[in-house]
Amino acid sequence: MIVEKTQLDDVLKIKLDAFEDHRGWYVETYNEKKYHDAGIDVKFVVDDVSITKKNCLKGVHGDQNTWKLISCIHGSFYLAIVNNDPDHHQFKQSLGFTLSDRNNVQILVPPKFGNGHVALTKTSIFQYKQSSYYNPYGQFTIIWNDPEYNIWWPTIYPTLSQRDTPRKYID
16 A cells, blocks of 8 residues: 655545456455554544446535545546635645546545545446544535636536536526
8 A cells, every 4th residue: 555645735645555367356445554554543434335427526525524535446537626624725726536446546535625526437436434424514515616616627517416516507
């Protein structure tokens, strides 16, 4: 396992070790001891899976308390991470990653950062661990194309939920 810092403070890129032979491949997606030894001392309490169809964009969502460890276990997606901490010098800055079932990359997202993803393949499976239980009242949403955040996406016309659609398009 290789842990790398990114251009956004506290956002880490983790490259997992995988084993592959003629039968297929195997990857360990989490081992508390290995993460602890790498300096990642986050206690995760919930595991979630989101299945996303191609060109669907989910997010950008987050809260003030939750760490997330994000992986792709099928297909591929583009993941955008956004600093939403108004007291931080990198407020409104974003960074993107392509995660796939073949590149064995995870992204550790700290509290006060939002994340969103768009599926690049027919179907992608987004898996994530969270350090706190879901609180719908503590969530924030950043509209995917908000010009103040200037998030780059590999699509112009994604499929969106009502929650992720700019208000001017809902009415």
